[in-house]
Amino acid sequence: MQTYGPYDPSVDYVPGPAPRPKYTGRANEAGGAETPSWRPLHMSRRNFLRGVACSGVVIGGSSYLFSGTTPARADTRAVERLVRLTVNGRTHSIEVAPNETLATTLRYRLGLTGTKIGCNQAECGACTVIADGITIYSCSTLTHRVRDSEITTIEGIAGEDGTLHPVQQAFIEELAPQCGFCTPGQVVSAVALLNRNPKPTIEEARLAMSGNLCRCGAYDHYLRGVMKASERV
Amino acid sequence: MTDVMHNFELFQPATLEDARAILGDHQDAWILAGGMDSLDWFKHRVKMPAVVVDIAGIPDLHGIREEDDGGLWIGATTTLTEVNESELVKSRFPALAQAALHVASPQIRNKGTIGGNVSQDTRCPYYRDGFPCYRAGGNTCYANTPTAMNREHALFGVSRCVAVTPSDTAIALTALEAVFTVERAGSRQDILASDFFIGPAIDITRMTALEPGDILVGIRIPGKWAGSRQYFEKVADRQTWDFALVNIAMAAKMENGAISDISMVCGAVECTPRRLTDVESLVRGEKPGQELETLVKRVASRGAEPLNFNHFKIPLMENLAVRAIRSLA
Numbered sequence: 213m214q215t216y217g218p219y220d221p222s223v224d225y226v227p228g229p230a231p232r233p234k235y236t237g238r239a240n241e242a243g244g245a246e247t248p249s250w251r252p253l254h255m256s257r258r259n260f261l262r263g264v265a266c267s268g269v270v271i272g273g274s275s276y277l278f279s280g281t282t283p284a285r286a287d288t289r290a291v292e293r294l295v296r297l298t299v300n301g302r303t304h305s306i307e308v309a310p311n312e313t314l315a316t317t318l319r320y321r322l323g324l325t326g327t328k329i330g331c332n333q334a335e336c337g338a339c340t341v342i343a344d345g346i347t348i349y350s351c352s353t354l355t356h357r358v359r360d361s362e363i364t365t366i367e368g369i370a371g372e373d374g375t376l377h378p379v380q381q382a383f384i385e386e387l388a389p390q391c392g393f394c395t396p397g398q399v400v401s402a403v404a405l406l407n408r409n410p411k412p413t414i415e416e417a418r419l420a421m422s423g424n425l426c427r428c429g430a431y432d433h434y435l436r437g438v439m440k441a442s443e444r445v
Numbered sequence: 446m447t448d449v450m451h452n453f454e455l456f457q458p459a460t461l462e463d464a465r466a467i468l469g470d471h472q473d474a475w476i477l478a479g480g481m482d483s484l485d486w487f488k489h490r491v492k493m494p495a496v497v498v499d500i501a502g503i504p505d506l507h508g509i510r511e512e513d514d515g516g517l518w519i520g521a522t523t524t525l526t527e528v529n530e531s532e533l534v535k536s537r538f539p540a541l542a543q544a545a546l547h548v549a550s551p552q553i554r555n556k557g558t559i560g561g562n563v564s565q566d567t568r569c570p571y572y573r574d575g576f577p578c579y580r581a582g583g584n585t586c587y588a589n590t591p592t593a594m595n596r597e598h599a600l601f602g603v604s605r606c607v608a609v610t611p612s613d614t615a616i617a618l619t620a621l622e623a624v625f626t627v628e629r630a631g632s633r634q635d636i637l638a639s640d641f642f643i644g645p646a647i648d649i650t651r652m653t654a655l656e657p658g659d660i661l662v663g664i665r666i667p668g669k670w671a672g673s674r675q676y677f678e679k680v681a682d683r684q685t686w687d688f689a690l691v692n693i694a695m696a697a698k699m700e701n702g703a704i705s706d707i708s709m710v711c712g713a714v715e716c717t718p719r720r721l722t723d724v725e726s727l728v729r730g731e732k733p734g735q736e737l738e739t740l741v742k743r744v745a746s747r748g749a750e751p752l753n754f755n756h757f758k759i760p761l762m763e764n765l766a767v768r769a770i771r772s773l774a
């Protein structure tokens with residue numbers, strides 16, 4: 213039975229059985245079978261995505277993500293594919309398919325992978341972003357819908373110099389994130405609440421945070437974090 | 446199975462006229478408002494319309510206005526958050542404000558529209574998963590077999606399909622006797638709530654009177670119940686996201702401590718919002734109190750025909766009716 217070598221976090225392990233060494237017909241010098249060598253992918257998935265976002269060439273190539281088969285527009289009144297999208301104060305000119313969700317655009321075209329996709333069907337809140345001051349699920353919003361909106365993602369919450377937002381600081385102090393997958397969405401929902409209502413009651417905070425599922429069940433920690441942050445904003 | 450949606454042509458008309466023209470040119474066009482229901486269908490690839498018309502940018506369809514009779518007009522693309530935060534709605538029709546507040550989650554309410562909420566399709570899991578049931582044009586109901594999971598399904602008005610209405614605002618709007626303004630082939634029609642929501646006996650493939658190409662322009666709530674005593678309550682498995690197991694909306698007028706007029710509607714027990722006419726005629730002219738509550742409990746679910754797994758909805762419905770009446774005491 214072949215196994216992978218020691219776990220290396222910088223490597224993306226492909227699913228399925230470990231690659232088998234080529235059978236050469238003879239044992240190696242040590243007398244055993246050849247040591248299976250695990251060849252890592254050259255880039256981790258995270259780096260690959262970063263790369264994708266910055267290089268137009270690969271974007272065109274990743275057509276499995278971006279439905280390369282869109283027919284030519286038959287009706288000229290249909291939307292243009294080129295849009296200007298304002299995210300975290302920067303305006304990007306990008307090509308966006310009509311059936312593309314904002315979460316996809318943010319993550320795979322702009323490289324803003326802080327926005328997570330959990331359920332992809334409006335049932336978890338991991339993809340929460342702010343559009344014109346209100347929170348929305350980016351997984352369930354067509355990018356074309358928010359062309360004219362000001363979008364803020366988790367990457368736009370901390371200060372330019374990296375100073376954490378009071379919400380982020382309070383979440384750390386209250387040990388809110390456990391696995392952390394829901395955290396970007398929780399931060400965004402909390403920031404949107406405090407922007408609108410800097411001194412919420414705990415009931416108001418609970419309601420505002422109720423669209424963000426936490427699979428680790430750290431709700432009370434997040435809630436305490438929101439209340440703590442509200443004393444500092 | 447929710448990777449990427451199928452390819453479609455997207456239109457974002459800026460005026461009602463443009464929308465009408467596009468819908469006229471594309472017979473299979475799908476109207477998109479907030480998209481909270483639509484995108485689910487597309488992602489699961491159960492519905493794959495070639496043309497999608499996003500109506501959210503049309504100013505004529507948006508907003509909340511006062512009407513001369515003391516009622517309100519609510520544009521179809523007004524979001525549920527706008528409805529539940531509106532002072533006009535809260536002061537005149539608190540049952541509707543409450544209903545809008547109890548839909549799904551804050552992010553869904555921020556984007557989901559009231560027009561989409563009343564027009565959304567049923568949540569029967571068999572149907573949503575693409576089973577070829579009656580509602581999908583087939584010839585069986587997967588939710589009504591000896592082993593089917595039908596905990597969320599209907600108690601009343603079954604005709605082959607046992608699905609229920611999913612919308613919270615539909616219940617409040619029916620109790621408030623709202624009128625739905627629909628634009629069909631260039632002319633406007635006003636449809637009463639009692640006719641707007643249709644059951645399987647009328648058309649098993651639709652939940653509302655809207656036909657393909659029809660645009661719901663707005664909803665008019667007459668002044669009749671403005672400022673009356675109102676009640677809304679929803680029971681669901683979780684407070685967020687989950688659809689009602691049973692919900693109730695009531696509007697009532699009191700005179701000298703007695704109920705002079707009342708409208709009471711229950712949701713998630715039938716394919717359409719169910720008006721509890723038995724309760725209404727029982728309590729008119731009566732004073733709320735323990736005696737009346739006992740009687741209300743007896744008649745509230747009269748005629749219910751539960752399926753295998755939804756017997757629990759009967760006491761739930763009775764208790765909600767009692768609690769609504771109790772709120773008047």
Ligand SMILES: Cc1cc2nc3c(=O)[nH]c(=O)nc-3n(C[C@H](O)[C@H](O)[C@H](O)COP(=O)(O)OP(=O)(O)OC[C@H]3O[C@@H](n4cnc5c(N)ncnc54)[C@H](O)[C@@H]3O)c2cc1C
Pocket residue numbers: 333334335475476477478479480481482483484485500521522525547548549550553556557558559560561562563564565566611612613614655659660661662686687688689
């Ligand atoms: C996870 C989740 C939980 C939910 N929980 C609840 C709940 O508890 N209670 C509840 O009531 N709802 C619930 N919903 C449903 C949600 O509230 C509705 O899907 C939403 O309000 C629909 O509004 P929309 O504008 O997003 O609809 P869309 O998806 O844009 O439209 C829905 C349907 O209505 C049609 N339509 C929309 N506007 C018009 C118009 N003006 N004219 C003609 N046709 C139109 C569309 O063609 C489509 O078929 C939930 C949804 C999700 C995803």
Ligand code: SF4
Pocket residue numbers: 567569570571572576578579580581585586587588589598605606607608
């Ligand atoms: S209840 Fe209606 S929608 Fe559900 S499976 Fe039966 S026919 Fe289809």
Ligand code: FES
Pocket residue numbers: 328329330331332333334335336337338339340349350351352
């Ligand atoms: S990924 Fe958008 S709500 Fe779950």
Ligand code: FES
Pocket residue numbers: 388389390391392393394395425426427428429430
């Ligand atoms: S911290 Fe793990 S899901 Fe919330």
